[in-house]
Amino acid sequence: MELHVVINGRKDLAGQLYKQLRNAIESGRLAAGTQLPPSRLLAEQLGISRKTISDTYAQLTYENFLTGVIGKGTYVNARTARVERKQNHTELAGFEVIESWRTLPVFLRHPTLEGSLRYDFIGGATSKGQFPQDDWRRCTSHALRQMAGSKGFYSLPEGLPALRNAIARHIAFSRGVNCQDDDVVVCNGAQQALDLISRVLTRPGSIVAMEDPGYPPARLLFGTHGATVVGVPVDAEGIQVDKIPLGTRLIYVTPSHQFPLGMPMSQARRVALLAKAHELGAIIIEDDYDSEFRYEGRPTDSLQSMDERGIVAYVGTFSKTLLPELRLGYAVLPPAIHEAVVRAKQLTDLHTSTLPQWALAKFIAEGCLLKHIRRCHTIYAGRRERILSRMAGDLSPWLEAIPSTAGFHMAVMCKAPIDIALVIELAKKVEVGLYSIESFFYQRTPQAGFLMGFGAIETLDIDTALDRLRDILQQVA
Known part of the structure; x- marks a missing residue:
């Protein structure tokens, strides 16, 4: 009996074979004890190399799906029946803590490959086709050589000196950040930087002020540390500084490209914010997540470059300039909190890979x-x-873009009453991914509109996608 395997094209042959064999075993189509064809015979049947077959068999054997019998062949392994755990989490002493985490809303989760849409305006994502694979592969080979020459000990929690130096030089050139190598701490993405800073500055009941609308993962993170998060309204100049409450010890802002609305914070508002933070004894987190992409006007320097008192923690990420999958970010920390953050980093994960x-x-x-x-x-x-x-053209009867000079998303607000949820569902049916801006509002009344990311959608697909959106709006508006 021949094993039923279908190979499509010549790409990722090992991956195709692995996936089909594993699915067949897990579904029971290949029962325990079934002998698989010898690697040479299966290679001839499928028209692929024997090494591809052998490597796939070896991987499945390592994962306990297959077992090899010397002199006889390769067989499907008997799978251990899954043991049902009967204890419910409500019986645990830590039930309330578990429940608080289980019920946290999920924001900005990117879809899997299987769940992605053909035309997706998702924010915070880039097109992988633009990533310089050859340059990165060469740099990764260099990294492997460096690691081969090391002693194999744990590394520095603040990051490799070579990377901290490269980051300091890069952000001084591109963003005007005033820092030295020793001010930089390498993190697993910007989210870990926010977590570490919050850990060393907040306790249950501490007041954290942030823009409203703002970045939900930051708000939820501060809340898990027990902080009282206060949403501060924004206007055309950025956060309304006079509405930051007394007692605030941490202020989170996105001054170069306000998230999600997109406007930059004015110079006067920046000066006022620095003065307010000094008056409160608060630290400002400046999340400069995607401002290296600027399209209009003179580039604005970072808020950190204006800081003369050591109260701004500058947070950056390579998820937007390179790939989110790399999980590399950094924080440029003022002296007052630097050592505390490094110790928190060491306790959290020792160091970034x-x-x-x-x-x-x-x-x-x-x-x-x-x-x-x-x-x-x-x-x-x-x-x-x-x-x-x-x-400004055929979509103008329904939508209006908020002027944004940086980044790769923009906020598009509704000019007429529109059922946003219905539009999003109808768009999915024609392979267009749209995302509401309403969920980014916290204590303010939400406004109706969309967050339109243009990092992941291909240029030639934009008109097709917007044509479909126009047709939907004509139907429902």
Whole structure:
């Protein structure tokens, strides 16, 4: 009897074979004790190399799906029946804590490959086709050589000196950040940087002020530390400083590209914010998540570059300039909290993986990052202009874009009453991914609109997607 396996094309042959064999075993189609064809015979039947077959068998054997019998062949292993755990979490002493985590809302989760749509305006994501794979592969090979020459000890919690130096140079050049290598702490994405800063500054009941609307994962994170999060309204100039409450010890802002509305914080508002934080004895977290992509006007320096008192913690990420999957971010910390954050980092995870750190250090030092940003800037600028043109054209009866000079998303607000949830559901049916802006509001009354990301959607797909959105709006509005 021949084993039923279908190979499509010539890409990822081992992956195709692995997935089909594992699915067949897990579904019971290949029963325990079934002998698989010898690797040579299956290779001839499928027209692929014997090594691909052998490697796949070896992987499934390692994962206990297969077992090899010397002199006889390879067989499907008997799977251990899953043991049902009868204890309910409500019986545990820590039930209330567990429940508080279980009931947290999920925000900004990116879809899996299987759940992605053809035309997706998701925010915070980039097109993987733009990633410089060859340059990164070369830098990763360099990283492996560096690790091979190390003693194999744990690394520094604040990050590799080579990467901290590369980051300090890069952000001084691109964002005007005033820092030295020792001020930088490498983190697993910007989210860990926010977590570490909050850990060392807040206790249950501490007041944290942040923009409203704002970034929900930051708000939820501060809340899990027991902080009382206060949403502060924003206007065309940014956060309304005079509404930051007394007793605030941490202020979270996105001054270069307000999330999610997109406007930059004015110079006067920045000065006022620094003065207010000093008066309160508070630390400001400046989340500068995607401002390296700027399309209009003179580039604005970071808020940190204006800080003369050591009260701004500057947080950046490579998830937007490179790939979210790398999970690399950093914090430039004022002296008052630097040592505390490093100790918290060490207790949390010891240190960030050194392999991507070595690779990124070389990637930045060789100018690959700046070259990649410039290339992406041209692409994003074209996509932004296309969306703005359509918002001012045939979509103008229903939608209006908020002026945004940086990043790769924009807020598009409704000019007429629209059932946002219905539009989103109808858009999914025609392979268009749309996302409401309402969930980013916290204590303010939500406004109706969409967060339109243009990092992941291809330029040539924008008009097709917006044509479909227009047709939907004509039906429902």
